[in-house]
Amino acid sequence: MDLRHLSVKPLLVAITMAVSAAAVADTETSAPPSEADVRWQTLSPVANLYLDNAPASEFMAQGDEEKSRWNNYAGALAYYLMATERDPYSSWAPYQAAAALAYLRVPDQADTYLQLADQRGFWQYITMEEDDELAEITESSAYNTLLTNAKLRYPQHAQDVGKAYIHLPKGTAPADGWPVLVWLAGYGTEGSDSKDLAEVLTADKAIFIGINGTEKLDDHRFRWARTDTESTQQAVQQALALAAKSAKLDKKRVALMGFSQGALHSAHLLAEHPDDYCGALIVSAGGMQTAMTAAAPKGKRVVLSYGEAEREGNQALDKKLASYFSKDNQFEQHTHKGGHFFDADWPAKFPKYVEQVLGL
Known part of the structure; x- marks a missing residue:
């Protein structure tokens, strides 16, 4: 069965147009919002995206918003189905539709969209293996076939894991050579996409190297091993x-x-390979490897920065790292009022932190 041209348009368009007509009829009066108004307000975004001929990426983004912000899997499904039709080459859209269907306990339809994702060349097996939305169908043939095929496709798509972007300063290198700042980006981002960061942080004082994570989640999205x-x-x-x-x-x-x-x-590498690094700028640490088993290094330059509004687990980790590095090292700790992100003043603050950890 060729699933690549599976169409969801008749169902969704019929629903949205019918609700639209009812809403228009009601809103022509001065009566309080009717049930039709309320229902149209809920469905109108997907209809408007469709009528505006929006690309699949916009449907996917709205579906992700419905799911992550409102826990509305049924609503997210509508967007994923439209994205599946809008882009006949996307394997991610039918995969997300399958995950929503599995979460909603519609296993047969979930299998159908997993098969479609497979036909379109889905390769993101790392995400799939850890996707608890698919928990209800992990024993199905469609699930295991897709997972097997995704693992086979992964190497072809992941040739840029660990890829480095190297920003060389202008001018003549110091007698001992250029200092180097190595940037390890956060989960789900692309480390090699770091030209602007390099220009702000090191300019022509040091070499800047941004590196993609060693595991690839999706196009332009990487992570480090967990x-x-x-x-x-x-x-x-x-x-x-x-x-x-x-x-x-x-x-x-x-x-x-x-x-x-x-x-x-960064904290682990400094602790476990102290002969390779002189220090680290640790910004809002997070992740799974929270146990620091190596003996704390000595004589290093360490700056720790995090937000006072970060979630409790991250703050606890940052405080743990502060305790770990504060003894026998040149250690600084800085906090800001925000959450898990660079604070607003980072372009002014962070170059000074970089000078500290590099000893410039």
Whole structure:
């Protein structure tokens, strides 16, 4: 059965147009909002996106919003189904539709959309393996076939894991070589997309290296391994070796900087490989490897920054890292009033933190 041209348009358009007509009829009067008004207000966004000929990406974004913000899986499903039709090549849209259907306990339809995702070349097996929305159908043939095929496709799509962006300063290198700041981005972001960050943080004072995570979640979305940090160490060392082909590096002044999961990995690398790094700028640490089993390093330059409005678990981790690094190191701790993000003044503050950890 060829599922690639499976159409959901007749069902959704019929629903939205019928509700639209009822709403228009009611709103022509001055009466209080009717049930039709309320129901149309709920359904109108999907109809309006359809009528505006919006791309699949906008349907997907709205579906994600319905699910994450409102826990509205049925509403999210409508958007995912429309995205599935709008982009006949997208494998992510039918996959998300399948996950919503599985969560809503409609297993047969969920299997149908998993098969469609497979036909369209779905490869994001890391996400699929950890997706608890699919818990009800993990024993199905469609689920296991898709997972197997996604694992086979993954290497072709993940050739940019660990990819490094190297920003070389202008001018002549110092006698000992250029200091180096290595950027480990947060979960779900792209470390090599860091030109603007490099220009703000290091300018022409040091080499800046941004690195993609070692596991790929989707196009332009990466993460670091959840259960080990050695793959991160290997990626960093490979990036440094690549940079050394173009410029002289000061190996005594190589520092790490990370945000969220990248911050936690930065802390681990500094602790577990103290001979390789002089310090770290740890920004809003988060992640799973919270146990620091190695002995705390000594003589390092460490700056820790996090928000006072972050969730309790992240604050506890940051305070743990503060206790871990504060003894026998040049340690600074800075907080801001916000949450799990760079504070508004980071372009002014962070270059100073970088100078501290690199000893500039």
